[in-house]
Every structure is written in structure tokens, then in C-alpha cells.
Amino acid sequence: MKDAxxxxxxxxxxxxxxxxxxxxxxxxxxxxxxxxxxxxxxSLAAAERERLEAHFADCARCQxxxxxxxxAEQDAVDARAGSRTPWFRRWRIAIPALAAVAAVVVAxxxxxxxxxxxxxxxxxxxxxxxxxxxxxxxxxxPAPVVSAASLPAAPASNELAMNEPKPEAAPxxxxxxxxxxxxxxxxxxxxxxxxxSMQAGAEPVNAGAGAQRFGSAxxxxxxxxxxxxxxxxxxxxxxxxxxSPPDRSVTWFxxxxxxxxxxxxxxxxxxxxxGVSTDLTAGAAPSxxxxxxxxxxxxxxxxxxxxxxxxxxxxxxxxxxxVSASGANVATVTTAGGRSFATSDGGASWHPQ
Amino acid sequence: xxDRTNLSETPPEFIAKHAPALARLxxxxxxxxxxxxxxxxxxxxxxxxxxxxxxxxxxxxxxxxALHAExxxxxxxxxxxxxxxxxxxxxxxxxxxxxxxxxxAGDDSRGRELADSIWAEMYGLEVRDGRRRSILSYFHGxxxxxxxxxxxxxxRHVDYIRSQSRMEPLDDNLxxxxxxxxxxxxxxxxxxxxxxxxxxxLGKALDAALKSLAPRDRMRMAYYYRHDxxxxxxxxxxxxxxxxxxxxxxxxxxxxKREIERTLRDGDKLSHDQIRLCYDFAAGDLQLDLSRALPDxx
Numbered sequence: 001m002k003d004a005x006x007x008x009x010x011x012x013x014x015x016x017x018x019x020x021x022x023x024x025x026x027x028x029x030x031x032x033x034x035x036x037x038x039x040x041x042x043s044l045a046a047a048e049r050e051r052l053e054a055h056f057a058d059c060a061r062c063q064x065x066x067x068x069x070x071x072a073e074q075d076a077v078d079a080r081a082g083s084r085t086p087w088f089r090r091w092r093i094a095i096p097a098l099a100a101v102a103a104v105v106v107a108x109x110x111x112x113x114x115x116x117x118x119x120x121x122x123x124x125x126x127x128x129x130x131x132x133x134x135x136x137x138x139x140x141x142p143a144p145v146v147s148a149a150s151l152p153a154a155p156a157s158n159e160l161a162m163n164e165p166k167p168e169a170a171p172x173x174x175x176x177x178x179x180x181x182x183x184x185x186x187x188x189x190x191x192x193x194x195x196x197s198m199q200a201g202a203e204p205v206n207a208g209a210g211a212q213r214f215g216s217a218x219x220x221x222x223x224x225x226x227x228x229x230x231x232x233x234x235x236x237x238x239x240x241x242x243x244s245p246p247d248r249s250v251t252w253f254x255x256x257x258x259x260x261x262x263x264x265x266x267x268x269x270x271x272x273x274x275g276v277s278t279d280l281t282a283g284a285a286p287s288x289x290x291x292x293x294x295x296x297x298x299x300x301x302x303x304x305x306x307x308x309x310x311x312x313x314x315x316x317x318x319x320x321x322x323v324s325a326s327g328a329n330v331a332t333v334t335t336a337g338g339r340s341f342a343t344s345d346g347g348a349s350w351h352p353q
Numbered sequence: 354x355x356d357r358t359n360l361s362e363t364p365p366e367f368i369a370k371h372a373p374a375l376a377r378l379x380x381x382x383x384x385x386x387x388x389x390x391x392x393x394x395x396x397x398x399x400x401x402x403x404x405x406x407x408x409x410x411x412x413x414x415x416x417x418x419a420l421h422a423e424x425x426x427x428x429x430x431x432x433x434x435x436x437x438x439x440x441x442x443x444x445x446x447x448x449x450x451x452x453x454x455x456x457x458a459g460d461d462s463r464g465r466e467l468a469d470s471i472w473a474e475m476y477g478l479e480v481r482d483g484r485r486r487s488i489l490s491y492f493h494g495x496x497x498x499x500x501x502x503x504x505x506x507x508x509r510h511v512d513y514i515r516s517q518s519r520m521e522p523l524d525d526n527l528x529x530x531x532x533x534x535x536x537x538x539x540x541x542x543x544x545x546x547x548x549x550x551x552x553x554x555l556g557k558a559l560d561a562a563l564k565s566l567a568p569r570d571r572m573r574m575a576y577y578y579r580h581d582x583x584x585x586x587x588x589x590x591x592x593x594x595x596x597x598x599x600x601x602x603x604x605x606x607x608x609x610k611r612e613i614e615r616t617l618r619d620g621d622k623l624s625h626d627q628i629r630l631c632y633d634f635a636a637g638d639l640q641l642d643l644s645r646a647l648p649d650x651x
Binding site (some may be wrong): 010011012013014015016017018019025032033034035036037038040041042043044045047048053054057058060061063064065066067068069070072074075079096172209257275277278296297311317347350 | 404405406410412415418419421449453454455456457459460462463491492493495496497499501503504505506507508510511515517555556559563568569571572574575576578579580581582583585586587588590592606609610613633634635636
């Protein structure tokens with residue numbers, strides 16, 4: 001059995017669901033920190049080890065603690081292995097990678113001379129920091145700052161954008177496929193990547209421009225709880241993507257460190273509690289009440305009332321870079337590596353695509 | 354600042370009976386470096402034996418020999434509040450602690466928050482009876498100090514997840530989704546009861562099959578399916594090679610499947626097609642919440 005085989009059979013999916021459970025409270029039988037540590041260190045006598053294993057086998061809490069310890073230990077081992085790698089071996093990987101990224105940047109810059117924004121976007125995407133900019137249809141002349149809601153021709157949601165042909169994005173994806181590393185090519189082909197392009201194209205990457213947008217809409221409103229001017233500047237700097245439903249009645253601004261803000265129909269923007277602190281990189285809103293947002297480390301959050309966000313159990317811990325959704329229950333998420341997982345039950349179960 | 358006490362709590366007979374092992378422990382601890390006396394080391398060894406149940410189980414000498422002596426003396430010195438051991442502790446463990454917190458929490462900011470809180474608890478912000486209470490007092494040297502800190506981080510992280518879970522109305526959402534999914538199926542009367550019956554049968558068969566597994570096989574399955582550990586991590590945790598973990602996991606899973614199908618075929622008298630329906634319903638139907646169907650899997 002391999003790590004990649006986890007979902008090959010209905011039984012695997014059933015086992016994952018059957019065993020999915022939140023850790024309970026500690027019981028008197030649960031091992032203390034030192035016993036868990038001694039078990040992990042293999043410092044225990046055989047009898048004590050067997051006694052603990054009889055408990056661990058049926059205790060989700062102790063298993064989770066041991067799993068966390070194992071992850072931390074493996075992380076340290078990996079870090080040590082990385083630091084021991086001779087520099088020339090690391091460079092042997094780094095140089096071709098840098099060359100590939102540079103080739104992509106040059107190819108795109110030659111295709112669209114004078115467009116600095118586009119180069120920045122490609123570099124950011126290569127680092128998997130803001131994959132939304134992957135196929136950003138940057139306008140040929142430097143565009144004035146406009147919000148997503150003021151673009152009449154733009155598709156109103158990620159979902160719609162996915163279904164519509166986007167002739168501008170195709171040539172760039174082709175250019176990518178000629179010279180980019182496999183991960184980038186996968187990313188370019190990932191479903192939902194194009195979906196984000198509309199939003200990325202509509203929203204300014206430039207922080208100052210973003211601040212102008214916030215400033216005109218929200219600071220003037222002066223409503224209680226609305227985002228202040230300084231908040232707006234900070235938010236604009238950390239916004240990675242905007243999301244609107246088809247009717248454009250609301251807009252979500254999401255980005256770094258779990259930031260989520262919602263601009264309502266009156267133009268008032270409020271910060272919402274996302275419940276996560278990872279960078280959020282993409283989203284899809286089938287309606288004003290339902291929105292799915294994905295981010296780093298397999299983060300998936302969803303609202304079904306437009307206000308409150310809940311963490312959705314994710315099918316992977318990889319960075320997620322795109323999502324499409326057609327309702328509260330149906331969504332497809334895509335990892336930075338190009339793998340896609342779909343759910344039709346609100347995230348209770350996921351199936352590889 | 355030193356708030357070290359000199360009152361030994363170790364029974365003289367314990368010291369007398371295990372004198373050679375305790376002497377070896379003191380020798381390994383290099384406690385003089387931190388001005389920690391042998392009495393303190395012996396007391397710590399006694400507390401460790403008492404806390405772990407080794408006093409009742411016997412084999413005390415081998416237990417003492419297995420203690421992580423240097424880490425124990427460092428922890429004792431840090432509890433006493435001396436600056437030199439604290440500086441050494443910070444230099445030696447701080448980067449590893451933050452790296453472990455990041456790995457456990459899954460992101461930088463939460464990891465830093467987690468590590469900061471543990472750091473404060475280790476220094477001992479709480480004062481009781483005029484003495485700082487450091488969580489280092491719970492460290493008895495049965496493991497390495499670093500692994501113990503990882504375990505404490507993991508405990509705090511799980512508690513944090515539980516506290517967050519309480520605040521999130523996930524169950525309400527699930528109920529709503531369940532209701533809507535039931536509403537969606539009103540055009541096929543009778544299908545719900547069939548589904549429920551098949552799912553219940555499979556749930557019972559799975560429950561029985563899982564219970565029949567050996568504890569280590571159940572653990573391996575849980576690490577793989579519940580906690581998403583890699584085979585390498587499972588192997589490390591189970592003290593077996595990655596390929597062994599892989600082979601045993603595959604064998605357990607295949608055995609589990611055979612056992613489930615045997616129960617459904619021989620016990621519930623289901624046909625091959627009906628058994629396949631059980632799998633399909635259970636894998637795809639939201640109405641199935643196997644963790645509820647299997648209350649004994651905790």
C-alpha cells in the first residue's frame with residue numbers, strides 16, 4: 001500500500017469517514033505527555049508499551065497526539081536532511097528551476113512588453129503564493145483601478161467564469177506549457193485556475209490602488225463596524241483575491257493570514273471571522289449566502305449564511321489554489337500540484353477527480 | 354534566583370535498594386554543571402518511578418538506567434530558576450520548539466502562538482505558595498526533553514482544536530445539509546429505508562471487523578486513514594520499516610474487506626450485487642455517518 005493509494009477503493013473512503021472523529025476529552029486512561037513522549041522515543045519497557053498500545057488502539061485523542069509528535073519528529077528529520085545536503089546538489093536543483101522561472105518571465109514579458117504587473121504575477125505564481133494570478137487577463141494598457149463589481153463584462157462568479165471560454169488566457173497557458181516546470185503546467189491546467197483569473201484581473205495587486213478603492217467605498221460610509229481607512233490599507237495589502245456571486249450583490253475580499261472581509265450591497269465592508277490563520281488563495285460564491293474559500297495547507301472554509309464561516313474537512317494538506325462551487329454542498333478544489341477533489345455533500349466526503 | 358528545596362522526599366530504602374543504579378544516573382546527569390545536587394536527581398528518579406507506576410511493576414534498576422539523565426538535570430536546574438541553565442535551555446531547544454510547533458499547528462502564526470504559550474508555561478508564570486510553577490516539573494526524564502515538549506505542544510494543540518470545534522456549529526450545518534439531502538430525494542420514495550438498511554449492515558460488519566483486529570493493526574489503520582500520516586511516519590511511530598508498515602497495512606485492509614464481505618454474505622445473506630450496493634451507499638451517501646454508527650471507535 002502506498003501513500004497515494006488512500007482513495008482507490010470505496011472501502012478506503014468508508015474507512016476514512018468511519019474513523020473521522022474529533023478528538024475527545026482526556027480520560028483517566030489517556031497517557032500523559034511524558035508517557036506519550038517515552039512511547040515515541042521507544043524508551044518504554046515492552047510490557048508498558050503493550051499496555052499503552054491497547055489504549056492507543058481505540059483512543060482518537062492519544063492517536064492524534066502521537067500523530068502530531070510523529071509529524072514534528074519527521075519535520076525535524078527532513079530539516080536535518082535538507083541542511084546536510086551539499087550546496088552543489090541543492091544548486092543542481094535550484095539552477096534549472098530558477099532558469100525555468102526566468103524563461104517563463106522573459107517569454108511573457110516579450111509577449112506583452114511594458115506590462116510589469118504581468119511579470120510580477122507570474123513570479124508570484126511560481127512561488128505558489130498567489131496562484132490566482134496564474135492566468136490573469138491583464139488589460140493591454142495600464143488599467144484604471146476598478147472593483148470587480150464595476151466590470152460589467154466580467155463573469156459574476158468563479159463558477160461562471162470556469163464555464164465560459166476565455167480566449168485571452170489560453171495563449172498564456174500555452175506559453176507556460178513550453179518552458180515551465182511540471183508543477184506550473186499542472187497549475188495552468190488546473191480546473192478553477194482560469195476561474196480565478198477574472199477576479200485577479202479585476203482587482204489591483206497594487207496596495208495603494210487597493211487602498212483607494214476601499215477608501216472611496218467604505219470610509220465615506222462611516223458605518224459602525226465598517227472598515228476604517230487604515231484597516232483598508234492593511235486589507236488591500238493582504239488581499240489576494242475577491243469573490244462575488246453571480247448577482248454581484250456582495251463581494252468578499254480574502255487573503256493573507258485568514259483575512260476575510262465582506263462588502264455588502266450597501267457598500268459597507270466588514271471583517272469576518274474566518275477561524276483560520278493560513279493564507280487564503282481562492283474562492284467561489286454561487287450565491288450571496290454561500291461561499292467556499294480555499295488556502296494553504298489544505299484549508300477549506302465555507303459559509304452558508306454569508307456571515308459565519310466553518311472549517312470544512314479537507315481531502316489533503318497540500319496548498320489549495322482553486323475552487324469552483326455550484327452550491328452549499330457541491331464544490332471542487334484543486335491543489336498546487338494540479339490534483340482535484342470534488343464533494344457533493346458539503347465536504348463530508350471528497351473524491352479525487 | 355534559586356528556589357531549590359533541600360528536603361528529600363525519597364524513602365531511604367529506595368535509595369539503599371537501588372544505590373548502584375542511582376549512582377549511575379547521577380554520574381550520567383552531569384548535574385554539577387548546573388549546581389544540581391545528587392539528592393535532587395535521586396528525588397526526581399523516585400518521582401519518575403512513582404508517577405509511571407514502575408514502583409509497582411518492578412524492574413526499577415532498568416527503569417532508572419533508561420532515564421534521560423542529562424535532560425532531567427537540565428529540567429531540574431531550569432525549574433530552580435538559575436540563569437545559566439535557562440540560557441542553555443533557550444539556546445538548545447528554542448529553535449526546535451518553534452519548528453515542532455509549526456509542524457504540529459500546520460502554519461507559522463498559529464505555531465508561533467502555540468510555542469510562545471508553552472515557553473511561558475515552562476518558565477512558570479503561575480506562582481503558587483510563593484514558588485513559580487513550571488510545567489517542567491512534570492518532566493521526569495522518561496523521554497528526551499525535546500520529545501516531551503513536542504508531546505506538550507501536541508496536547509495544547511488538540512485542546513485548541515477542541516475549543517475551536519465547540520465554537521463552530523458544524524453539527525447544525527450537518528443537520529441542515531442532511532435535511533436538504535433528504536428533501537432532494539423525496540422523488541424516490543422508499544430509497545431512504547433501503548439505503549439506511551444497507552448502510553447499517555455495512556456499519557455493523559465494519560465495526561465487528563475493526564474490533565477483531567489486533568491493537569497494533571487498528572493503530573496502523575487509524576494513523577493511515579484517520580490521521581493521514583505518511584507510511585514513513587507510521588513506520589517511525591510503530592518502530593517498523595516503512596515497507597513493513599505498508600505491507601501490514603495492505604494485509605489488514607484486505608483482511609478487513611474479506612471479513613466485512615463474509616459477514617454480509619453469510620450473516621446478512623446479501624448477494625454480490627447487494628454487497629456492492631452497501632459499499633456504494635456507504636461511500637457516497639451523506640446520510641451515513643459511520644462515526645455515529647460505530648460509537649465504540651473512539
